[in-house]
Amino acid sequence: MREFVIALASGTLFGGGLAISGMMDPSRVRGFLDIFGAWDPTLAFVMGGAVLVMVVAWAVQRGLAKPYFASNFKLPDTQRIDRKLIGGAVLFGVGWGLAGLCPGPALGALIIEPISAGIFVASMAAGMTLYRLFTA
Amino acid sequence: MMLPGFPYAMPVEGFVGGLLIGLAAALMLLGSGRIAGISGIAARAMMLSKSGATIPAAWLFVVGLLLGALVVHVTVAPIATEFPPSTWMLIAGGLIVGFGTRLGSGCTSGHGVCGMARLSPRSLIATATLIASGTATVAIANVIGWGW
Structure with a gap:
């Protein structure tokens, strides 16, 4: 039950943050990547604010034996920097630059631009x- | 507040929204012990990922993303959006982003926010790579007439 409350609250805060920050506007995200054109640095401020809070959260996490409302931490422990990681990030950047959308803003934008965001989310x-089929 | 030289930038709104995003990820980490990586949560909601939050929790997170956007849209200010002009860009972009996030184990939230703050070498490299790749893509798109 507590897991469900946290998931909904975290998602709502996340969606609200994306909306306030202007990151649900694909042209603004694209503007951040357009460094040779009319560069829009907003995304850097968003990332800065989010990372700032998370640096504190990680410091708190290091002092905890377990999360406040769950039995244990389930965190990625992979250290490997391999072709999958780099290849995935390169591909992600291509799609991100082409459409100005990444998963969070695309999902949140379903409520305000259901058709355009829906086409992206379905794709x-x-x-x-496809990835699941290739690796199954 | 305006940023000199960048008339369209929203530094204050961006930073405040970023703080909220950080709080969302902190709540997930300290409350449930998990990374708030949206591509992973989305894949989990669609039962395309073997590990992660329970499936109802993944769905609730996604519902929250829409709910948070709606609350801001209604109470703070209407969310202005400009989407790509061509449907093929949405389709191609979505396909590539979907495949890429799974291959690279994360996106802007998991690697960019959570992993970078943790100083995870994997996430630092992934984030630098995806920004470099996105920047190159936009530059090339502008040259070949796919800019918008």
Whole structure:
């Protein structure tokens, strides 16, 4: 039950943050990547604010034996920097630059621009499914 | 507040929104012990990922993303959006982003926010790579007429 409350609260804060910060506007995200054009640095401020809070959160986490409302931490422990990581990030950047959208803003924007965001989200789901089929 | 030289930038709104995003990720980390990586949560919601939050929790997070956007849209200010002009860009972009996030184990939230703050070498390299790749893509798109 507590897991469900946290998931909904965290998602809502996340969606609200994306909306306030202007990151649900694909042209603004694209503007951040357009460094040779009319560069829009807003995304750097968003990332800065989010990372700032998370640096504190990680410091708190290091002092905890377990999370406040769950039995144990389930965190990625992979250290390997391999072709999958780099290849995935390169591909992600291509799609991100082309459409100005990444998963969070695309999902949140479903409520305000259901058709455009829906086309992107459905395609993203298809891309994730393709990956699953290739690696199954 | 305006940023000199960048008339369209929203540094204050961006930073405040970023703090909220950080709080969202902190709540997930310290409350449930998990990374708030949206691509992973989305894949989990669609049962395309073997590990992660329970499936109902993944769905609730996604519902929250829409709910948070709606609350801001209604109470703070209408969310201005400009989407790509061509449907093929949405389709191609979505396909590539979906495949890429799974291959690279994360996106702007998991690697960019959570992993960078943790100083995870994997996430630092992934984030630098995806920004470099996105920047190169926009530059090339502008040259070949796919800019918008």
